[in-house]
Amino acid sequence: MAEDLHLAISARLTGDDQRYTTGRRGLVEVLRTAGRPLTAAEILDAGGLAQSSAYRNLAVLETCGVVHRVNGNDEFARFELAEDLTDHHHHHLICTACGLVIDFTVSDRLERSLEAAMVTVAQTSGFRPDHHRLDLLGRCASCG
Amino acid sequence: MAEDLHLAISARLTGDDQRYTTGRRGLVEVLRTAGRPLTAAEILDAGGLAQSSAYRNLAVLETCGVVHRVNGNDEFARFELAEDLTDHHHHHLICTACGLVIDFTVSDRLERSLEAAMVTVAQTSGFRPDHHRLDLLGRCASCG
């Protein structure tokens, strides 16, 4: 049941003067179980919380670094647990037909190249990069 | 004045039974001159066209593969000329503070690694990747 995860999140929220309420714990459980970024609609369908409360709590969780907002290719916001809580650095496959977003990983070697590119950019522009985002866009298994 | 570009676009539109009207040419000029993805608001401020016409023409240009929609980190859609028209394969620096999006490129070596990763994913999942998207998120020069 991933009690470690909930403890870590509770600590993070408390440190930010926020409570780890039943509703928030429910959101985290839904996201953890899904294993892929979920839209607000999918989260609402899971049934735990009213629309406004779900959105408000997702905003709180995002501010505290528990939840991460994912920009796909459609008009819907998606949410996943922060990488530093799941210890699962990953990227996203995005279906250009149905909008589905699923996770994938690349080799450590490629990750290091991406980090190196980030450093180069930091040195050659006024931009100060913080992290990278690599997505593959195409058609998911269902959309062929 | 990049007459080549306009000729190529005109051909592309004609081939799709669309006209290269003054308004559409104006949109292309605005995007070409900007050299970075522009929001709808920025495009409208350039003055050429009413809001509804701008959005409708951007949709047409996108369908015909002339304009590409860029997903940044904020709520605003952004638009740029398609890479195969500008011959400028690039990625995006995205400011997490103000939303600004600017272009950058990486080494051919890194590009090849990204392509290779795409092929690997295609082989090991039901996903059929079409292209990739690499963004660096951080703070732009103005936002420090």
Added chain:
DNA sequence: ATTTATGCAAATCGTTTGCAAACCT
């Protein structure tokens, strides 16, 4: 008791659409 979270309904705002007039060809 006081602060914070919840649910309902209404507001917000970027984007889209209906429709009549203007524009091609």
Added chain:
DNA sequence: AGGTTTGCAAACGATTTGCATAAAT
């Protein structure tokens, strides 16, 4: 003329907010 494009104003829909009630500390 016959079809397309334009601009205005109204509609749309995902997300946000106001406010009164319920829960937590």
